[in-house]
Amino acid sequence: MLRIKSDYCCDLSEELEELFKALSNVNRLLLIYKMTSGEVEKVTVTQLARMMGLTQPAASQHLKILKTAKILSAEKRGNYIYYTFNKTQMINHKEKIDFLFGCVLSKCNKIEKGKKAPKHH
Amino acid sequence: MLRIKSDYCCDLSEELEELFKALSNVNRLLLIYKMTSGEVEKVTVTQLARMMGLTQPAASQHLKILKTAKILSAEKRGNYIYYTFNKTQMINHKEKIDFLFGCVLSKCNKIEKGKKAPKHH
DNA sequence: AAAGTATATAAGTATATTCTTATATACTTA
DNA sequence: TAAGTATATAAGAATATACTTATATACTTT
Numbered sequence: 001m002l003r004i005k006s007d008y009c010c011d012l013s014e015e016l017e018e019l020f021k022a023l024s025n026v027n028r029l030l031l032i033y034k035m036t037s038g039e040v041e042k043v044t045v046t047q048l049a050r051m052m053g054l055t056q057p058a059a060s061q062h063l064k065i066l067k068t069a070k071i072l073s074a075e076k077r078g079n080y081i082y083y084t085f086n087k088t089q090m091i092n093h094k095e096k097i098d099f100l101f102g103c104v105l106s107k108c109n110k111i112e113k114g115k116k117a118p119k120h121h
Numbered sequence: 122m123l124r125i126k127s128d129y130c131c132d133l134s135e136e137l138e139e140l141f142k143a144l145s146n147v148n149r150l151l152l153i154y155k156m157t158s159g160e161v162e163k164v165t166v167t168q169l170a171r172m173m174g175l176t177q178p179a180a181s182q183h184l185k186i187l188k189t190a191k192i193l194s195a196e197k198r199g200n201y202i203y204y205t206f207n208k209t210q211m212i213n214h215k216e217k218i219d220f221l222f223g224c225v226l227s228k229c230n231k232i233e234k235g236k237k238a239p240k241h242h
Numbered sequence: 243a244a245a246g247t248a249t250a251t252a253a254g255t256a257t258a259t260t261c262t263t264a265t266a267t268a269c270t271t272a
Numbered sequence: 273t274a275a276g277t278a279t280a281t282a283a284g285a286a287t288a289t290a291c292t293t294a295t296a297t298a299c300t301t302t
Contacts, residue, residue: 009154021141056249057291058290087233101214104153167277181279199278201279
């Protein structure tokens with residue numbers, strides 16, 4: 001049982017490492033926020049480059065990272081490639097993060113309780 | 122109004138970048154999970170090094186990163202420094218992440234609705 | 243088919259990350 | 273006080289990240 005949980009956390013840690021790496025860049029985070037605002041909903045490389053003051057290859061590389069991490073999906077239409085959120089995977093990602101923080105915060109609560117009513121010894 | 126939200130996201134992005142950087146390492150994530158399990162609740166550098174198969178300086182550096190990112194707090198007692206979760210800040214961190222994913226997922230829902238009932242033109 | 247536009251990839255550079263080994267600092271105990 | 277233990281820091285090496293410029297690929301339009 002503990003073994004299973006331990007294995008699970010090991011896999012989860014590797015998955016979260018990749019997710020957090022993709023998210024740990026201010027340009028990519030700003031892009032995500034821009035994509036949630038009214039202004040844009042699907043974004044092309046050229047748009048992104050202009051919006052963020054990046055060169056076209058830099059923008060392309062950022063989008064590739066977000067796509068590899070399954071944060072965005074790419075859909076080619078004609079001359080353009082439109083990037084949008086990968087909703088299914090984002091829900092997935094969120095669940096993993098919630099699990100992590102759930103573990104941490106419930107542990108915090110347990111510790112707090114232990115302090116208020118310390119064990120006899 | 123939009124300007125304010127934009128500024129807010131800019132600050133938030135920088136804060137989240139730091140948080141996600143601290144979390145984007147498999148050893149640090151595994152450490153966090155270990156600290157949520159029954160086994161440990163406060164951890165010393167030496168314990169961590171042994172648990173994770175790291176050298177003492179490597180462990181010390183990881184803990185410093187987690188402390189700087191306000192994920193852990195350090196409490197010196199005698200010869201040891203005990204690291205524990207920084208509950209208040211973890212709640213804070215969680216709120217920021219929830220805001221990010223909240224923005225993304227509500228945008229996803231809006232797009233989905235727009236597709237089901239497309240605008241007349 | 244040729245020219246133009248959008249995107250991706252390659253290769254190089256500067257910087258950041260993660261480890262290593264060596265050493266310094268702080269505290270405890272004999 | 274000296275020796276032992278715990279931790280932090282410094283300095284260096286290997287690798288990863290984020291950009292740059294140059295070029296390749298894919299599609300569209302004339």
